[in-house]
Amino acid sequence: MVSSYDTRGQITRRFQIVIQINTIPEILDFSLNPAAARTGHFKLPRAILVERNWNRLHLVGSVIMADKSTIEWTDTTWNPVTGCTKISAGCDNCYAARFSERFRGVPGHPFQNGFDLTVRPERLLQPLDWKKPRMIFVNSMSDLFHKAVPKAHIARVFDTMERADWHIYQILTKRSSLLQKFINDRYKERPAPPHIWFGVSVENEQATTRVTHLQKANAAVRFLSVEPLIGPVGKLNLRNV
Numbered sequence: 001m002v003s004s005y006d007t008r009g010q011i012t013r014r015f016q017i018v019i020q021i022n023t024i025p026e027i028l029d030f031s032l033n034p035a036a037a038r039t040g041h042f043k044l045p046r047a048i049l050v051e052r053n054w055n056r057l058h059l060v061g062s063v064i065m066a067d068k069s070t071i072e073w074t075d076t077t078w079n080p081v082t083g084c085t086k087i088s089a090g091c092d093n094c095y096a097a098r099f100s101e102r103f104r105g106v107p108g109h110p111f112q113n114g115f116d117l118t119v120r121p122e123r124l125l126q127p128l129d130w131k132k133p134r135m136i137f138v139n140s141m142s143d144l145f146h147k148a149v150p151k152a153h154i155a156r157v158f159d160t161m162e163r164a165d166w167h168i169y170q171i172l173t174k175r176s177s178l179l180q181k182f183i184n185d186r187y188k189e190r191p192a193p194p195h196i197w198f199g200v201s202v203e204n205e206q207a208t209t210r211v212t213h214l215q216k217a218n219a220a221v222r223f224l225s226v227e228p229l230i231g232p233v234g235k236l237n238l239r240n241v
């Protein structure tokens, strides 16, 4: 019996695990690694959830467990970068930071380096493997436009999003000026494709300048995330959002 935790670290459900798969070493590793079991980041790298009820979980084949999101406005998270640094008051209670730091130093864990910014080229092509259309939250555990993320890596993220155009991608940032610059450099002649949505977080009135950057970005679809709402935001100009 293990506990299942969501990305905010809350227990979602307790499972008995039944695994029908041929990767015995990983299964042993999983069963012996309480930290991995606690988070649902199984050492078993790929497994398909084929049956789930209140007591049993069957895994066969290959899907990364973490690709199902508990966030209500998306289907899946995709993290070609993890880790970040705090930039404004809205970061004070960053769940990604809290979650990641819990596993700093756990050998083999995806967050063994905690919330240190980590570029993950091995994840760049993941959306191409997902054949059914999904709503994908890009970088739920980071900020794609963090100044330490190489521009070439961001460009490769966009290459994948343009190729796997049957999905909808939701990119949310607090680094709105860097978003504006990147988008306007990449999409000079025409707006970014409509299956790539761009959003900024607005937590108080100081953060409303991000809306202006978003409006100046050559995007087809723009959105706001007005949370955590830690102060009045005043009158928001929602033109083209």
Ligand code: SF4
Residues within 6 Å of the ligand: 084, 085, 086, 087, 088, 090, 091, 094, 095, 096, 097, 141, 142, 143, 174
């Ligand atoms: S920008 Fe986002 S991911 Fe980065 S520290 Fe702030 S809330 Fe967390």
